[in-house]
Every structure is written in C-alpha cells, then in structure tokens.
Amino acid sequence: MTNLQACVQTLGEVATSDSQILRSYDHDLGEMPGVLMAMVNHTPQLVVAARTVDDVRRALELAARHGLPVTPRGQASSGYGGAIPSKGGMVLDLSNMNRLLSVDAVNATVDVEPGVIWEHLSKALAPHGLDNRVCPTSAPSSTVGGWFAMGGVGIGSLRHGSIRDNVLEIDVAGLDGSVHTYSGDEMEVFHQTCGSLGVVTRLRLACRKAEAMALFAAWFPSADRASGFLEGAERALAPYSASVQSAGYASMRGQADGHAPVIGDGFLVSLAIPRSDADETAVARLAEEHCGKPLPRDIAEAEWNGRYYPMRIKKAGPSALVGEFYIPLERFAACWNDIVTALPKDELGLEAFAVRGGRMAVLIYILDDAGTLLYPLRMAKAMIPLRIAARHGGGGYAAGMWFAGMAKRIFGEEKFAHAKARKDALDPHGLLNPGKLKGPGLPFLPFVSLSGLILFGTAVIAPLSARLSYTRPKAS
C-alpha cells in the first residue's frame, strides 16, 4: 500500500485521490499562463475535505508521517497562489468547516470555524444586533480563515483597519496534530503566511454594532481632489467605508452591465457612514471644498449594493490583468498619474479602498484575454503599477506564492525573520504550504526562486509589455 493509499484509507470519506477531483484543486482565482503553472507541481495527490478539527489534526499527522506537503485552502478566491500547491501533496479544503461556534453579544465578538463565509456571518450576526467590522469584496464566497491567511483590507477598513486588526484570537493546528491558541502579537506570524506555519481552525473576531448605513456618492475631477476629499472625510465624517473608482473602471462596468458609465470622466467616491454618525450637509460641504459634486442617492445605493461584484468587468474582458498595491493617501494622485503615463496604450480601470490611517488599497484593472498568444507577455503589465507605487512609498498587497519573493517587504523584515525562524523550528521539512514564505524553486534549478524569477522577468519585459495593448473584439 502506498503512502497515499494509506492516507485515504485512514481518513475515510473526507479524503480522495480521484484525479478528476484533484484537478479542481490545482488553481485559484488567478489566470496564470500555462508556462508559469508548469513550473510548480500544482496538482495535489490527495484532497481532504475536512469537516472537523479532528479531521484537520488527523490529516496533518498523516502528512507529517508520510512526508506529504499540505496546502490549506478556503475558497481559493484570491489570485496570489497561496492556496495552490507548489509541491503536490495534500490540499486541505477547509471550506466545509463553516460553523459559527459562539456569539458574545455583550463583548461583541464571535467565534467561527475558518470556512465560515463572510456574507453568511453577517446574516448570522444580525439577530444578535451585530455585524462584521470588515469584510472582503468577495464576501459572498470568501472565508474568514482564508482572508486572515492571505491578509487584506476591504469594506469597513476605513474605520476598522485590516482583517488582522479585527481578529482577537486563533486556534492553530500543527503538523504534530496539536492545537494551540494564540492572541495579540503571537498571532502575527500566522497572518498573511497562507498556513505555512499551521492551520487555523478557529478565529475570534471583533464585531460592530449592526447599523444601517447612510450612503453618499460624489464626483471629483481628479485623483488629487478625490484623495483630498478622502483625507478630510476620514478626519471629519466618521466614515465606515470609502471606495474610489476611475472613469475607466466605470466605463468597464458600464460595458459589462450594458449601460452608460455612471461617470464619464474624473473619479467617483462612494462613502458609507453609520446613520447615527452621518451628516449629509457636512459631506456635501466637504465635497464642494474639493471641487466635487454630490451624485444622486440612487447612484450611491447602486454602488453599495454592487460592492461585492467588482469582477463583473470581466464580462467585458474576458480576462483582466490586475495590479494591486497599497499607497499612502497623499501619494495616491501622483501614483495614479504615473501609472497612466506608463501605460498609455491601455484602458485602465482603478478601484481603491480607503484604509484607516491614510492609506489606500488600489486595484488597477486592464482588460485582456488569457487565451491569446501574447497574454503571457502582456501579463507583465500587471506589475508596472506595483513598481510605480513602490516609488511613491507604497508596497505589495499580499504575497501568496507568486509574489513570495516580496514577502520580506510586505510582511516587514522583523515579522519575516520571526516567521522564518518559526517555520524552521516547527516544520523543518517544509511540509506546511511549501513555497509560500520564500517562493518555490524552479523544477530543474531548485535554488532559483520562481517568485524571484517572476519579479525579475516582469521587470525586464515590462517596457515591452507596456507597448503591447490588447484590442478587444467588438461586442456582438
């Protein structure tokens, strides 16, 4: 009996090595070129659809015993490769561990399993008078554990910060099958590291009081004016959430939805302010101070109602290159202007979320077609915005596998060193989600980091890719 067969037999019906099922676990949301995927062993040999902590413990113990790499996975709703195996092995599907464990209405906290979906959690908290403080724009499918493992910001981050800021305590299962509880600074190494130090089996989240939002939308003539407004808004308007979109993004949305874009030029800023804090006059006054024009309420409502549908623009694609980065708010406009200059041939769409403390998380969309010959070359364009952002004091949004070469910069040197030391101590054979802290090695040159190669390669071909624009066929 092979090690694999032994694992399947021991784990029972939660495990399978059926090749057709394995194929569903060899990718995530990202559309990476085949040549890149071929450089990692992205197809697992075994999938475990864990339903309980005990399933997780048993799976980890078996993996350790048989030397199988383990890739934890939520809904794989991120495109950074964090949930894609780099050395085959076992995928630990945690999306079925989706129970709400307990609610503490007095202290406004909730304990959940890692596979709980953000939108479901919001609905489940409502009878307790509570709601999520933050959630990703993929809330209808993405999991609590998955977002913590990747890191990120989203709806509500202007008031409440990142996912990390709102997790109070976690349980983590290790390769020896033991489960430990961490809180405060101890949790930090498990955040953003894609389960490469352990598998999160429970999270305690801070919640907010459930409250209806007053919604506002305003048009601004430039990025500079939009960011000026946001700076004032964070200081004076007590907003819960704020997002920005460029006219290019509005145009993509209009094409996808089959209607005229909501703005023809400039920028649209959408604000959500808890009703008890909202002052409509103050919002309008601040907008006017920054040459903005308040837009009708139905636009604000449509933006809020569509907040979980950012990828609808792909309908006009069929693919989209996405560059994602953080940028200090005061450098947002300059950064955007440089990106526009650097990519003159493309129709660019910008969507950004304001983050507590004067930061923006920015997504730059460039419509493309992954099925075309030059797509792998054009993909390098997605890195251009990030490099420009770095010149303006910004940085990468997440590391995952593809950008693991930037992990030190994204996590910070101290955290990276700490994580690496923990990894060496707890997982000396590198079985827990290998290739996610420093990137996988190349198949025939294992000492060369694939992620490093991606960063180097995209930098080299960026000037060429910037000249390659994709012309979309006219809609029939």
Next chain:
Amino acid sequence: MSTCGHAREHAEEYSMKELSQAVDTCARCGYCKVVCPTYPFGGGFETFSPRAKVHFLKDYYDGRAKLTPEWVDRLYRCTTCERCQSVCQTAIPLVHLWERARAEIVSKRLGPMPAHKKLRALAEEFGNPYGEPITKQSQWLLPEHSPTDQADILIFGGCTASYRMPPMLQIGVTILTRLGIPYAYAGGHEQCCSSPLLRTGQFETAQTLIERNLDMFADTGARQIATPCGGCSKTLKHDYPVWARKLGKPFDAEVLHFSEIYVRLIRQGKLKPVKRVEKTVTFHDPCHVGRSQGLFDEPREILAAIPGIRLVEMPNSREESRCCGAGGGVKANYPQMAAEIARDRVTEAIDTGADMLVTMCPFCQGSFTQAIKELDARIELSGLEGLLLESVTE
C-alpha cells in the same frame, strides 16, 4: 445584488462559440458554489460545484478534458434552479450551459441518466412522462368546469398537474369558471411541454412534442396560454418562441402562469378576496416561476389581497429562494438528494413559525408533500390558489 436577467432566456439561442466565450469570463469567484443546492451532496469536494463544472467545460471545449461517466453524473446533478446564474459576477448563462452540456452528452450517447431515458420513452409513447393514457388527460375537470373548443385563454394543464397533482389546476379553472371567463382546453391533445426533456438535454424528442403542441395552439387560435405549472410556464414562455422560429411555425400567444392571471383579475377588481383566512403563511418561490420568470411580486400581491393572511418570509426568499430539489430531472434520477433538498426547504419554512407553506407549482408541491410526511411536520401545505378560492367563496 443579483445578476439575474443578464442572460438571454433560451438555451438554443446561444451558439457553442458564445457559450465558450461566456465560460472564458468566469471569475472563479465561487459565488455559484456557495448557493448551489446540490454541491453539498458531493462530499464537500470542490469538483461538485458549478465553478468546477465551468472549469471542466472550459477544458472540455478546449479539448483538454473528456466527458467521463463521473463528469456526466456530476453534470446531471443539477436542478437547473438558476441560483448559480443569479449570483454569477460575469452573468454567465450557466443553466443554458448545463443544458447544452447535457445535450452534448446525449448526442454522444453518454447519457442521459437511466431515469431520464425512461421519461423520454414514456413521453414518446404516451405524450407525457408519466406514461398515462391520453384518455385520462381530462379527468381532472370538475363537473362545474365548462371549457370550450376555442377561446382567448387556452388552459395548458401540464402533465404533473393533469395526472398527479390536480388541485392547483382545478382551483384555477374553478376561479375562471365562477368569474364567467371563457377558456378553452385541448384535453386529449395536449403533449408534454417538454420541459423534462429540454432540461435533460433530450432535444430530439422534445422537438417532436413541441411541434405537436405548436400545431395544437395554432388550431385553438388562443391569444393567451395559461398554466399552473412553473416548469410548463417557463418552457412555454422562454423555449417555445425559439423552437417555433426554428420549426417555422407560428407562436404569438402570451404565456401566463396562473399567478399572473389572478393578479390581473384582482387589479381589475374582478376577483375580490373578501372572506378572512386567518393564517400565518410563508411563501416558497418556485425556481422556474421566480428566478426564471421574475414573478416575485405577483404571489405576494395575491397573498396581501387576502384578508387575514399574514406573510412571514423565509430567510431565503424571492431571488434567493432555495430549490425544492425536483427540477432538472434530479427528482427522477436522484430521488434521495431531491428529498433531502426538499426537507431542508420545509425545515426553513417550519422555522419561520408559519402555519402553512404556500407555493404555486405542482412540482414543488409534490416535493413538499413528501418532505412534510417524511419530517412528520405539522406545517400545512397549500397552493396559492387554494387560499384565494377560500377567500372569494362566500
């Protein structure tokens, strides 16, 4: 937000190229996976989700994958409830995709599933998938009913209502009769609308039956075709115009689900619910009436017009309504899965505290009758028209 309505309404209107292009736009976000009623029956493995099915079909269309017996089975484990389609970020016409995939399976003789083959054989021989002799088709008519050969409204009973679950059909026709509204009925000449065949990819037999029905509609000269069945009304409304064009036959009648007729009559003041019906009810939106036809407000307007009725909504209602488990040939071939889906929905209804679960599709009613029995639940079950008739009857 829902992207419902972005997709075109007919499977046959999409070319393979268009479907293949639509598949390319998949954002892989997994919104479809989360809402799919049959995904949980795949052991929790991603492969049973609509997202994975789209990924597989992309591989298949690009020549990288083969239709294995396992994939055929997975592609038939779908109730065509349209929930996946309604949340799709890029508005992929997913149900059309599943139906076309099933047609491909049938054309390659890799399917359909055994129960679906039986349905087809019965439909070919008897004109209905229950294998009932056509002479029994009119047996649901009550003595007070007085159909004519020709009238503006043609009653299309549908197989399930005519042969298995007649109350909705009987009550609807009783209401028309009592209001003195003339209606025609082609009992003995009505063929299966072909919904079960179209949904399971058996287009060849479907075409034969559709052709006969189109001829029958033309003979009656009906301007409106009314049916109590969610599946029939969806098929007549959305599929028939396409097939009529394809077959070169006329079809310009307005298709109405019974609920649309009731609402019109209430608004016109012709139907006046006056008698109090003291019930707390919850309403189940049938997938093929709600998401397929957008009839969400109509049943609620009817309930609101009945004095004494108090409506409590289930957490999953209107566009987010859960499936009864019966559609897409699932109840025929995967009865246990269908029954469990129905029990989940009935449990959701019970949890509202309502006295009664109300719906407006005989297919759903059949599923819930069985589920209530299996759960030994106390909740009553009624068709919408049952409450309406009670309220208009002095």
